[in-house]
Amino acid sequence: MYPYLFLVPLLAFFGGAGARELNANAVPAAVGTALGTPNPMSNHLRIRIGTKVFTATLRDNPTAAAFKARLPLTISMKELNGNEKFYHLPESLPAKAANPGTIHAGDLMLYGTDTVVLFYQTFATPYTYTRLGQLDNPAGLAAALGVGSATVTFELP
Numbered sequence: 001m002y003p004y005l006f007l008v009p010l011l012a013f014f015g016g017a018g019a020r021e022l023n024a025n026a027v028p029a030a031v032g033t034a035l036g037t038p039n040p041m042s043n044h045l046r047i048r049i050g051t052k053v054f055t056a057t058l059r060d061n062p063t064a065a066a067f068k069a070r071l072p073l074t075i076s077m078k079e080l081n082g083n084e085k086f087y088h089l090p091e092s093l094p095a096k097a098a099n100p101g102t103i104h105a106g107d108l109m110l111y112g113t114d115t116v117v118l119f120y121q122t123f124a125t126p127y128t129y130t131r132l133g134q135l136d137n138p139a140g141l142a143a144a145l146g147v148g149s150a151t152v153t154f155e156l157p
Contacts, residue, residue, distance in 0.1 A: 045071075045133060047118075048153040052144040055157070056108060058133040063110055066093045067132055072155035075116075079148050083121035089114045097128035106138030107131070118152065120145050
């Protein structure tokens with residue numbers, strides 16, 4: 001009588017599955033963006049020092065990924081050598097240190113396996129570091145960090 005009636009449930013099943021698959025694939029791109037929550041897929045970082053906010057771009061490496069997994073993080077960074085602030089993490093991060101030759105103001109690096117370093121001066125170095133990232137615009141970083149220890153918050157945008 002209705003020879004194609006058996007197709008209705010099949011179309012509903014496969015049409016519904018396709019729609020669910022499409023929606024499932026669309027969700028991750030929107031996570032953290034529409035609702036104002038941090039986006040764990042981002043390689044960007046927000047760094048707050050007092051009232052000053054800087055943005056940074058993280059490297060695509062296991063060290064930066066492990067650091068990002070610990071965010072948000074508010075720490076008291078100590079002064080060293082008039083060119084950097086540092087903080088000893090309670091746990092090690094994976095490291096693949098190399099000598100960068102020159103440190104640039106705004107470099108965010110890992111010394112050893114557990115010391116986060118934020119540089120606010122440019123200089124030549126004989127030491128080895130693992131790169132975490134770089135401030136997009138380090139103008140005003142030295143003034144924001146000031147003299148002595150500084151409270152710094154690292155967070156996802």
